[in-house]
Amino acid sequence: MDFEPLIPFEPISTDELPSGDHLTSQIKWDGVRMLLYFDGSTTKLINRRSNDRTLQYPELTHPEVFCSANSFILDGEIIALFQGKPSFYEIMRRDSSRKSTTVAQVMRQVPITYMIFDILYYDGAWVTHLSLKERQAILEKIIKPNQQVQIVTNHIAIEALFEVAMQHELEGIVIKDLNSTYLINGKDKRWLKKKIFKDLFAVVSGVTYRDKIVNSLLLGLYDDQGQLWYIGHAGTGKLTYKDWQNVTEQVQNIKTKERHFINQPEREKEAVWIVPQIVVKVNFLEWTPNKTLRHPSIQSFIKMNSKDCNFNQT
Numbered sequence: 001m002d003f004e005p006l007i008p009f010e011p012i013s014t015d016e017l018p019s020g021d022h023l024t025s026q027i028k029w030d031g032v033r034m035l036l037y038f039d040g041s042t043t044k045l046i047n048r049r050s051n052d053r054t055l056q057y058p059e060l061t062h063p064e065v066f067c068s069a070n071s072f073i074l075d076g077e078i079i080a081l082f083q084g085k086p087s088f089y090e091i092m093r094r095d096s097s098r099k100s101t102t103v104a105q106v107m108r109q110v111p112i113t114y115m116i117f118d119i120l121y122y123d124g125a126w127v128t129h130l131s132l133k134e135r136q137a138i139l140e141k142i143i144k145p146n147q148q149v150q151i152v153t154n155h156i157a158i159e160a161l162f163e164v165a166m167q168h169e170l171e172g173i174v175i176k177d178l179n180s181t182y183l184i185n186g187k188d189k190r191w192l193k194k195k196i197f198k199d200l201f202a203v204v205s206g207v208t209y210r211d212k213i214v215n216s217l218l219l220g221l222y223d224d225q226g227q228l229w230y231i232g233h234a235g236t237g238k239l240t241y242k243d244w245q246n247v248t249e250q251v252q253n254i255k256t257k258e259r260h261f262i263n264q265p266e267r268e269k270e271a272v273w274i275v276p277q278i279v280v281k282v283n284f285l286e287w288t289p290n291k292t293l294r295h296p297s298i299q300s301f302i303k304m305n306s307k308d309c310n311f312n313q314t
Contacts, residue, residue, distance in 0.1 A: 005050035006120070008033060008075050009183045011174050011191035017158050018192065022178055024132075024154040025161045028193055029115050030086040030171040031079035032095050036114070038063045040071050047095075049304075056097050058107065059148045060114055066149040069142045073121035075182075076152070080110050085168065088281060089238035092300040116143060117152040120182055128182035135182065165196060172196045197283045199299070200313050202231065203306040205260045205276040207251055208267055214248045217298065218265050220276060222310040228276060229311075230265040231291065237283070237298030247301075250278065266292075277306050 033048040034057075043061045045053045054061060057078060067074075080090035094110050097103045119135050120128050122142070127135055136154070143151050155161040162173050172195035180190035205228060206218030216235035220228045239247075254275040265271065279302045284293040 005046045006035060006073070007050070007185035008035060008048055009118075009191060010187035011176075011193040012187055012189055014175070014189075014192040014194050017162060017194060018175055019158065023158065023175055024156060024178055025158040025173050025175045026117060026152045026154060027161070027165060027170060028172040028174050028195065029077040029079045029152075030088045031077040031091050031115070034076060034078050034114070035120075036060060036063065036072075036074040036076070038067070038069075038072055053095060055100065056094055056103055057112060057114075058103065059112070066144050066146055067142050068144065070123050071121065072119060072123070072142070074114075074116050075118035075120060076114050076116035078112050078114050080112050085170065087238070088299045092281075092302070096303060112148065114149045115152050116149065118182060120184070128184060131179045131181065132176055133178040162194060170196065171199075197285060197297075199281060199283045201279055201302055201304065201309050202282050203228070203276045203309040204274065204278040204280060205230075206233075206265060206271040206273050207247075208233070208235075208270045209248075209272070212248075213244055214251060215244065216267070217247075217278075217280065218261075218267065218271055219280070219282060219293070219296065220261055220309070222307060224310075224312075226307075227262045228260050229291070230261040230263050232284075232293040232296050233265070233267060234280075234282060234293075234296040234298050238300065239298055243301070247278070254278075279304050279306055279309060 035046050037044045043063055045057055045060060047053050079086045082090050090110050093106055094112060097106050119138055122138055139151055145151060158175055165173050172193060175192045177190040202219040202221060204217045205220050207214045208216040216233050218233045219231050221231055222228055251274050256273050256275055259273050260276050281299040281302055283297045283299055285295040288294050
């Protein structure tokens with residue numbers, strides 16, 4: 001089997017909850033999308049951006065423990081819990097580890113679970129042409145759930161599942177057509193997602209301080225012409241005091257007199273401008289009429305190209 005990375009099937013956002021006997025719904029886990037490849041001897045974990053993450057999750061590199069198939073490609077989400085709920089901040093502590101010594105340490109601190117919801121390849125043959133219902137039947141046959149590996153459950157009552165997700169402050173739900181084939185490197189309305197809080201990746205191009213420590217980040221997105229637009233500022237979320245200390249040190253070397261935003265930000269008089277290269281994942285409730293984020297909340301720092309922080313992701 002060729003280990004050339006694949007781009008997984010993506011759901012499309014929806015504001016309305018659909019209905020129909022051909023649909024099922026699943027919890028949308030706030031983790032990292034991951035394909036697990038196994039050719040009978042070698043295991044690889046590749047994320048949705050085609051980056052290898054095998055080093056970061058050693059507990060998933062012995063698939064014979066949780067799967068009876070001889071070869072396969074699985075699709076799922078790796079999650080980490082904090083206070084009983086999936087935490088993107090916690091999973092990024094695992095995902096951002098780059099050395100085996102660091103991985104071993106963080107592995108003890110942050111246990112993970114691979115939430116499997118699909119299969120693309122099974123015992124030497126592609127199964128992407130089969131219906132989701134048939135692919136799920138294969139998963140039920142070959143996966144042996146344990147503490148690190150689970151199969152995502154189906155729920156026919158779509159509205160009821162969304163209510164549960166809201167009650168528990170989860171990310172949202174995904175609604176899938178049970179008759180759908182798997183579309184590699186594509187997205188369409190056969191898979192829908194309805195989020196409770198929206199999220200996006202934004203680049204930081206300004207900061208404010210309190211007592212010599214950065215306490216707020218000025219966020220931006222690029223348009224199709226490569227212009228950077230201010231979309232709001234955030235000083236709340238899941239960052240620790242140590243995180244704020246780290247970003248304070250980091251911005252020391254990238255301060256600039258130039259304002260990279262083409263529109264005028266709030267807090268401009270207080271702001272210190274920086275080169276736009278720090279990227280964060282931000283949760284928010286909705287867009288305001290002024291094209292800024294309502295109730296933005298910083299979830300984590302992300303290693304990615306700042307130019308990918310654009311309006312096309314919204």
